[in-house]
Amino acid sequence: MKSKTIVLAFSGGLDTSYCLHHLVQQGRQVHTVLVDAGGIDADELHAIEQRALALGATEHHTLNAQQAIWDQFVKPLIWSKARMRGEYPLLCSDRYVIVSLCLQLCDQLNTPYFAHGCTAMGNDQFRFDQTVHSLGDYQIIAPIRDLQAEIQGNVRDHELAVLQQAGFAMSAQHQKYSINENMLGVTISGSEIDTFDPPGPESACWVKAKADWPAEPQSWTLTFEQGVASALNGQSMAGPELLHTLNQQLAACGIGRHIYTGDVSVGLKGRIVFECPGIDGLMQAHKALEDLVNSKFQNQFRTQVAERWGELVYQGFFYEPHKLDLEAYLQHSQSHVTGTVTLSSAGGSLLATAVDSPYIIQAPQAVYAQSCDWTPEEALGFIKLTGQGATLVNQVRRAS
Numbered sequence: 001m002k003s004k005t006i007v008l009a010f011s012g013g014l015d016t017s018y019c020l021h022h023l024v025q026q027g028r029q030v031h032t033v034l035v036d037a038g039g040i041d042a043d044e045l046h047a048i049e050q051r052a053l054a055l056g057a058t059e060h061h062t063l064n065a066q067q068a069i070w071d072q073f074v075k076p077l078i079w080s081k082a083r084m085r086g087e088y089p090l091l092c093s094d095r096y097v098i099v100s101l102c103l104q105l106c107d108q109l110n111t112p113y114f115a116h117g118c119t120a121m122g123n124d125q126f127r128f129d130q131t132v133h134s135l136g137d138y139q140i141i142a143p144i145r146d147l148q149a150e151i152q153g154n155v156r157d158h159e160l161a162v163l164q165q166a167g168f169a170m171s172a173q174h175q176k177y178s179i180n181e182n183m184l185g186v187t188i189s190g191s192e193i194d195t196f197d198p199p200g201p202e203s204a205c206w207v208k209a210k211a212d213w214p215a216e217p218q219s220w221t222l223t224f225e226q227g228v229a230s231a232l233n234g235q236s237m238a239g240p241e242l243l244h245t246l247n248q249q250l251a252a253c254g255i256g257r258h259i260y261t262g263d264v265s266v267g268l269k270g271r272i273v274f275e276c277p278g279i280d281g282l283m284q285a286h287k288a289l290e291d292l293v294n295s296k297f298q299n300q301f302r303t304q305v306a307e308r309w310g311e312l313v314y315q316g317f318f319y320e321p322h323k324l325d326l327e328a329y330l331q332h333s334q335s336h337v338t339g340t341v342t343l344s345s346a347g348g349s350l351l352a353t354a355v356d357s358p359y360i361i362q363a364p365q366a367v368y369a370q371s372c373d374w375t376p377e378e379a380l381g382f383i384k385l386t387g388q389g390a391t392l393v394n395q396v397r398r399a400s
Helices: 014-025 042-054 067-078 090-109 122-133 144-150 155-165 174-176 238-251 278-294 296-315 321-332 377-384 386-397
Strands: 005-009 028-035 060-065 112-116 139-141 178-182 186-187 217-224 226-234 257-263 267-273 337-343 351-356
Touching: 005 014, 005 042, 005 090, 005 238, 014 028, 014 155, 028 042, 042 060, 067 090, 067 238, 067 278, 067 296, 067 321, 090 112, 090 122, 090 178, 090 186, 122 139, 144 155, 174 296, 186 278, 217 238, 217 377, 226 238, 226 278, 238 278, 278 296, 278 337, 278 351, 296 321, 377 386
Parallel strands: 005 028, 005 112, 028 060, 112 139
Antiparallel strands: 178 186, 186 267, 217 226, 217 337, 257 267, 337 351
């Protein structure tokens, strides 16, 4: 029946496992959707499918979204280099593609009902709900958010107890932390992270500890064509494959682990641990190239665009027309961002150590701090005229 059919965005974690069990107990025909955003292997994909079916899903759907995430999010992210509060590169943005694909399945099944596992705290509920409202006329069901209105105390403990009583145990790590993993990176919250205490060793996911770093320094070359990474170490790769490879290789050198504290759209201060070695590498390499081939005014304006674009994406306005306006500018600004960048690491840190491009902005007879193609007299005249206003105001104020 149409009224009983519902599409659930399903990750296999605690919240969505509880949602599935709860909806099945209500007599709903639940189609679970795992949107493969990367970060999980074939064995885990299969295990999540088996978990969904064991919990009572009518049918489980695995949909690959990695190319869509690369095209719709990673490219403008790298062009803007947007980071909330200068730190967090919006790793939550796979949510928008997840919702879009789930709603497409709703249309195929002729049902208006879409369910997610977001809580009443944090930004994800706004990202999910606003995307649904922007894309069509659907009805949202959020069992965890509803549960928070019904019970007092720790909701996660209640979920664990319900699932355990029904015979569905959760892993120890997922009991302690909420972990979201995709091609962009991995975010970890819960337990001592939420209370602003030092993250425990169990919160480590991709990034290796110092004892496991390679003994020798490592280097990588990234090739960009009009701002889009197209090759790693001279080998052409599709975007998702390139990002996966960077994630593995940079994480092995201890690169990419961060802690972010920020203001959430609905609720309190939020804190997460996150790991994004591939995004860190792409951003650093792209910036080194763009800084050399774009004009001073382009590079200055980039930071303003990044702040607005990042704010829109982080807050949930992925389908706001103004965001598309900004992306049109960003794409146009990449017309000459073509070249190769060398990244180097001795473990724990990453540097862009060399850049090669036919579009580097430099005068043939001028090398910074070594030689120039203007005279000392011209330099003195430039200093005098450019600084004349500041000189005059200070003269007047000193005399008064």
